[in-house]
Amino acid sequence: MSDVPDTRRSVVFTSEVAYESERINAAAVYCSDGRFGEQCDDFLHNALKLPRYDRMIVPGGAACLVGHEAVHLEEGGVVEQLKFLIEAHELRQIVLIAHEDCAYYRQRLKVADDEFETRQREDLATAARRLRGMASVITVECFMLRVDGQTVYFERVEV
Numbered sequence: 292m293s294d295v296p297d298t299r300r301s302v303v304f305t306s307e308v309a310y311e312s313e314r315i316n317a318a319a320v321y322c323s324d325g326r327f328g329e330q331c332d333d334f335l336h337n338a339l340k341l342p343r344y345d346r347m348i349v350p351g352g353a354a355c356l357v358g359h360e361a362v363h364l365e366e367g368g369v370v371e372q373l374k375f376l377i378e379a380h381e382l383r384q385i386v387l388i389a390h391e392d393c394a395y396y397r398q399r400l401k402v403a404d405d406e407f408e409t410r411q412r413e414d415l416a417t418a419a420r421r422l423r424g425m426a427s428v429i430t431v432e433c434f435m436l437r438v439d440g441q442t443v444y445f446e447r448v449e450v
């Protein structure tokens with residue numbers, strides 16, 4: 292009888308998605324809101340052709356990269372984590388996605404509903420500048436996620 296535990300006994304699920312070891316040197320930053328997770332994957336995988344992209348999923352997404360006083364403690368952590376990914380995973384491309392009706396903007400940043408769009412666009416632009424400044428080789432693309440009934444769509448935001 293072996294003392295080595297049979298770890299297979301504790302397996303509760305085996306993914307049908309195969310592991311691929313190659314990194315694609317791209318990351319996306321978007322909000323934790325789980326109502327949009329699968330659509331963001333769909334967009335990044337199928338529209339931007341970025342399989343296996345690194346995910347930096349935090350409440351408010353890029354709102355944590357622009358120096359908002361109300362959330363500067365969160366910001367420090369997010370910036371450090373992104374710096375790590377930029378170096379360790381040799382990121383060359385970062386995608387930022389803001390979404391309509393983001394609770395982070397309403398509740399943490401206290402932004403009025405009619406100012407959401409303006410603030411989010413400003414934040415995407417500021418975050419993009421900051422990320423480009425962190426590593427000159429990085430390209431940054433920005434998008435706005437919108438909802439119409441059950442349809443989720445993505446618009447490019449030029450920054």
Ligand SMILES: [Zn+2]
Pocket residue numbers: 322323324350351352390392393394395
């Ligand atoms: Zn959100």
